[in-house]
Amino acid sequence: MTDPLPLGSTIGILGGGQLGRMLSVAAARLGFKCHIFEPGTKPPAGDVAHAVTTASYEGIDALTRFAKACDVVTFEFENIPTSALDVIEAHALIRPGREALRVSQDRLTEKNYLQDLGLTVAPFADIPDAAAMTQAMNTVGTPSILKTRRFGYDGKGQARLKTPQDADAALADMQDAPAILEGFVDFDFEVSVIAARGPSGDVACFDPGENVHRNGILHTTTVPARLSSAQKTDAVLLTAKILNALEYIGVMGVELFVADGQLIVNEIAPRVHNSGHWTQNGCTVDQFEQHIRAIAGWPLGDGTRHADVVMENLIGDDMDRVPALARAADTALHLYGKAETKPGRKMGHVNRISR
Amino acid sequence: MTDPLPLGSTIGILGGGQLGRMLSVAAARLGFKCHIFEPGTKPPAGDVAHAVTTASYEGIDALTRFAKACDVVTFEFENIPTSALDVIEAHALIRPGREALRVSQDRLTEKNYLQDLGLTVAPFADIPDAAAMTQAMNTVGTPSILKTRRFGYDGKGQARLKTPQDADAALADMQDAPAILEGFVDFDFEVSVIAARGPSGDVACFDPGENVHRNGILHTTTVPARLSSAQKTDAVLLTAKILNALEYIGVMGVELFVADGQLIVNEIAPRVHNSGHWTQNGCTVDQFEQHIRAIAGWPLGDGTRHADVVMENLIGDDMDRVPALARAADTALHLYGKAETKPGRKMGHVNRISR
Known part of the structure; x- marks a missing residue:
C-alpha cells in the first residue's frame, strides 16, 4: 500500500490495553474506525473502539474474520505469536512489518542487529x-x-x-x-527517543525524554532530557538509522543509556511507548496520532515540543491520588478505565506541564 | 448526587454527533464509560463509545433501558423532546438540569429570562x-x-x-x-464564552473566543478575542450570572454581540459548543473534559489558555483540503468520521496554534 488510507477505513489493533485505547482515540480523530483484537474480556480499548473481537491468538477463524474486516492491522505489543501474524497477513497489511517484530521479539537477535548497524550496546x-x-x-x-x-x-x-x-x-x-x-551498564541516566517513519521513508522524532524506573516499571519521563545538543542530535540520528534499516512503518520507542557521555542502545520497542505519553500534552500531534498517520500512509504530523512535561505513571494504589491530581493546575489526567486496581498494574498516567 | 461519580461509572449521552463523540473521548480519558442514545444509524459518537442504543426519542422501552444502564445522563443538543426527558428522569439523573433546557429550548423564554437577569439582549x-x-x-x-x-x-x-x-x-x-x-444588532463582532459550573457552585470560564459565521454556520473562532480587559471581565461575570441563576451543572456556551463596546447576549446553549473546540489544543483541560468533570461532580480542571488558536470548521467540501491540512505545521486535525460529505454538514475542524 503506497496510497494514503482513505477516511473511514478500519484499522485493526492487536491488543486492547491502554496503548490500543489511546491509538483508537487518535485514529478516530483522523476519521478512522478501530477494530480491537484482544483475548481478555472488557479490554480498556474496547470502550473507545468501533468494534471488538474477543478471541485467542490461536483462533484462526476469529483472526481471519478480524483481518478481513480491517484495511490495515497494527499492534500495541510486540509479543504476538508468529502463527497469528501468518493468518492475518494472508488478508491484511501488517504495519509495522514482520521484520521489526522478528528482531524485537528476541533480545539476542535485537542485540546482534543493533551491533551490526554499528551502534553501541551493552556487553552481552x-x-x-x-x-x-x-x-x-x-x-x-x-x-x-x-x-x-x-x-x-x-x-x-x-x-x-x-x-x-x-x-x-x-x-x-x-x-x-x-x-x-x-x-550491567553503570549509566548516568536513561533516555528514550520516540520516532515515526512513514512508507515513503520520512522520519520524525519527538524530543528525547529522560526516564526513571521503579521496581522495573517506568515511573516518570521528563522532557527535556539532560542531553547536550550534540547528544540529542546523535540520539535522533541513531534512532533514524534503526528505523531506516528496518524499513520501519509506524512509531518506535528506542531506549538509550547515557554513560560517560556515550549513548548505548538498551532496547527497541516496535510500537507506541509508555515513555512517549508526554507527547499528548506537549505536542500538537502526539505519538499515537503519529503512529496512525504513519501506518495510514498519511504525512507525519508536527511533533514539535511546545512545553516542558513530566509524565508520571499511575500504578496500582497511585489511583488513590486521582482526586488530588484532578484538582492540580497544569496537570492532565489520562486514566485507562481498567476495572480492577492491582499492585504493579498501570492504571493511568498524568502529564504535568510547564511553559 | 453530591458525591463525585466513581471511576468506571457509565455516562449516558443523548445524541451521537460530533459533540457526543468528543464528550465520549473526554469521559474515557477520566476512566468513565459512555453510552450513546441516538435515533440515526452509524452515529459518529458510536465509534468511540462503550455502548450505543439506536432508537427514537419516542421509544419508551429503549429510553428506559438506556436510563437504567447509566449513572448520569447528559446531552449534546438542547432540542430533546420533553417526553423523553420525563422517561429518563424516572431512572437517572439528568445533567445539566431540566430548567436550562426549558429556558433554552424556547427563544422567547430565553430572551425573557436573560432580560429578567438584568442582561442586555436585542430588542424582541x-x-x-x-x-x-x-x-x-x-x-x-x-x-x-x-x-x-x-x-x-x-x-x-x-x-x-x-x-x-x-x-x-x-x-x-x-x-x-x-x-x-x-x-438586528449592528454588532462589531461576536464572541462566545464557554463556561462550566459544578454541583458545588464553582464556575470556570475559558477565555472568550471571537466567532465568524458564514451562511449562518460558525466558520472560525479565534482566541484571544478583541476584547478589552474590562470587557473580558464583564463577559465572564455575566456568563457566571447565567450559570448561577440556572443552578447549572455542566458546560454552557454563551454567545455575545459586541456593539459600540456594549455586550449583548445573543443566545445560550446548554451544552458544549462549536465555538469551544479551540480548547482542545489551547488548554490543558478542554471543554469536553470540563463538561464531564462538572456532570460527574469532579473538580473543574485547569482551563487556562496556553496558546493563541484559530479554530476553523471543515464543512462539506472543505474535506478536500484535509491532505494539505494534514501536512501543515502547528495544525491539529479533528475529523468526525461521518460517512457522507454533504454541503453544509460539519465534517471536522482544525485548530491552528501559535505561541
Missing part, C-alpha cells in the same frame, strides 16, 4: 545452557542481568547477578527458557 | 400571529430577523426582514410555527 552473551553461563562469566562477567530472550516486559523474566555466585540461581529463574546475559 | 417581540407582526413593525422594526421559537439551529428556521415589506414572506416561512422577531 547468548546463554543457551549452563556451560555458556560459565563461559559468559569470563566475558560479560558481573554485575549483569540474565534475561529471557523472548516475552519479557516491565522487568519480568529478568534476574540480576551481583557476583558470579548468583549465576546458578539466575539460570534457575529462567526455567530453561533461552536467555541472554547483559552486562 | 413575541410573534404568535400576523397581528403581532404588524405591531412589532412599530416596536422592533427593521432590519430584524424572524425566528421560530423552538428547534432552530445553524441558521435554520430564520428569515431576515430588511424592510417592513418583507414581513409577510418571513411569516409564511415560519409555516405557522410560533416565532419571535429579533431586532
